[in-house]
Amino acid sequence: MKPTTTVLDVARIRESFPILQREVSPGVPLVYLDSAATSQRPVQVMQAIDEFYRKHNANIHRGVHRLAEEATEAYEAARGRIADFIGAASPREIVFVRNTTEAINLVARTWGEVNLGAGDVVLLTEMEHHSNLVPWQMLAAKLGFRLEFVPVDEQGLLDMDAYKELLGHGPKLVGFTHMSNVTGTINPAAEMTAMAHAAGAVVLVDGAQSVPHMPVDVQQIDADFLAFSGHKMLGPTGVGALYGRQELLEAMPPFLGGGDMIKRVSLEGFSTNEVPYKFEAGTPAIAEAVGLGAAVDFLSEIGMAAVHAHEQVMIAYALERLEEVPGLRVFGPAPELKGAVASFTFPGAHPHDIAQILDSVGVAVRAGHHCAMPLHQKFNIPATTRASFYIYNRIDEVDRLIEGLYKVREYFG
Numbered sequence: 543m544k545p546t547t548t549v550l551d552v553a554r555i556r557e558s559f560p561i562l563q564r565e566v567s568p569g570v571p572l573v574y575l576d577s578a579a580t581s582q583r584p585v586q587v588m589q590a591i592d593e594f595y596r597k598h599n600a601n602i603h604r605g606v607h608r609l610a611e612e613a614t615e616a617y618e619a620a621r622g623r624i625a626d627f628i629g630a631a632s633p634r635e636i637v638f639v640r641n642t643t644e645a646i647n648l649v650a651r652t653w654g655e656v657n658l659g660a661g662d663v664v665l666l667t668e669m670e671h672h673s674n675l676v677p678w679q680m681l682a683a684k685l686g687f688r689l690e691f692v693p694v695d696e697q698g699l700l701d702m703d704a705y706k707e708l709l710g711h712g713p714k715l716v717g718f719t720h721m722s723n724v725t726g727t728i729n730p731a732a733e734m735t736a737m738a739h740a741a742g743a744v745v746l747v748d749g750a751q752s753v754p755h756m757p758v759d760v761q762q763i764d765a766d767f768l769a770f771s772g773h774k775m776l777g778p779t780g781v782g783a784l785y786g787r788q789e790l791l792e793a794m795p796p797f798l799g800g801g802d803m804i805k806r807v808s809l810e811g812f813s814t815n816e817v818p819y820k821f822e823a824g825t826p827a828i829a830e831a832v833g834l835g836a837a838v839d840f841l842s843e844i845g846m847a848a849v850h851a852h853e854q855v856m857i858a859y860a861l862e863r864l865e866e867v868p869g870l871r872v873f874g875p876a877p878e879l880k881g882a883v884a885s886f887t888f889p890g891a892h893p894h895d896i897a898q899i900l901d902s903v904g905v906a907v908r909a910g911h912h913c914a915m916p917l918h919q920k921f922n923i924p925a926t927t928r929a930s931f932y933i934y935n936r937i938d939e940v941d942r943l944i945e946g947l948y949k950v951r952e953y954f955g
């Protein structure tokens with residue numbers, strides 16, 4: 543049944559997103575269903591960046607002049623907001639990075655380099671994004687440890703019995719995505735972390751899709767590391783965060799070498815700065831971090847439980863309508879087990895062609911392997927078309943997607 547409303551005042555939210563007012567061609571309004579790739583940004587984020595450059599711009603941490611102090615304050619305030627947003631015990635546990643990919647590479651190249659070696663096991667899952675797979679493959683080739691994978695069933699859920707069994711192999715690290723960017727599957731992060739800890743493993747959670755879309759509390763999950771990107775949660779590109787438990791961050795060697803990450807340097811060597819600065823070599827994305835702080839404020843004002851509730855209504859309706867389209871196959875579990883992501887195939891139509899026809903009616907979706915080739919291999923398909931929803935999507939935009947898909951059906955017979 544078509545819902546009439548969700549918990550969010552979407553019309554009011556949309557007022558903050560000028561891009562959503564545009565047409566993709568004359569008379570064809572944009573329906574943006576590609577937020578799993580990157581979200582749109584509200585004017586509040588653009589204004590925060592604009593104001594930073596207009597009034598406060600300077601390099602941070604080393605200056606004593608007024609602007610340098612203001613810029614440092616704005617950058618560190620953003621760190622504090624992000625820490626609160628994910629329930630970190632201290633802002634020191636938030637390392638600014640470029641994105642989820644860099645956050646995971648940081649863990650692999652610092653924690654991994656000193657804690658992993660021949661004979662060790664790192665346990666991942668078959669549903670990982672390449673960014674939580676390739677860094678470990680690269681490191682495994684160098685250090686000689688073994689990668690193992692929790693299998694995914696045909697519904698797109700992890701096989702928890704297999705997980706239990708694989709934990710018996712004594713992995714040093716367990717890494718899994720909190721929410722799949724293909725099937726939308728939400729993995730039971732707290733339960734999986736407790737099981738991994740009981741087996742003696744350190745836990746890294748890929749929060750690229752969960753942090754923007756649902757309440758995520760690192761203390762409730764008890765994660766050791768959580769990686770996420772600003773650009774998927776209304777923030778700018780070029781900035782993201784790695785949460786790391788403080789004692790782990792303190793024990794890790796630095797990642798990149800250079801300015802800001804040091805305490806003292808001589809020609810003979812260096813000593814490292816305290817956390818998190820030890821991991822922030824060079825001038826960071828200052829204005830972008832400030833923009834991410836504004837994005838966190840925007841999301842916090844709405845409330846992450848409300849964001850998730852809205853998306854549950856959207857995905858339940860989207861799945862119901864998608865099921866009506868003859869021949870269409872949607873991947874992933876029931877709506878209550880997933881986020882607002884629907885990936886599908888249509889017999890006889892290539893995912894890219896589907897996306898192109900949808901684009902002609904203004905509906906922006908993504909087609910391809912979504913940087914999760916192993917998961918597509920598991921499903922025996924080369925690619926899918928993916929529609930994903932966020933706080934600014936209206937219920938009637940699901941109908942636009944479905945109308946577009948009937949057009950695809952007409953075209954391909």
Ligand code: PMP
Nearest residue numbers: 641642643671673723750751771
């Ligand atoms: N993990 C997941 C689950 C993702 O969806 C993405 C982005 N598609 C990433 C990691 C990588 O994020 P980024 O490209 O911002 O580093």
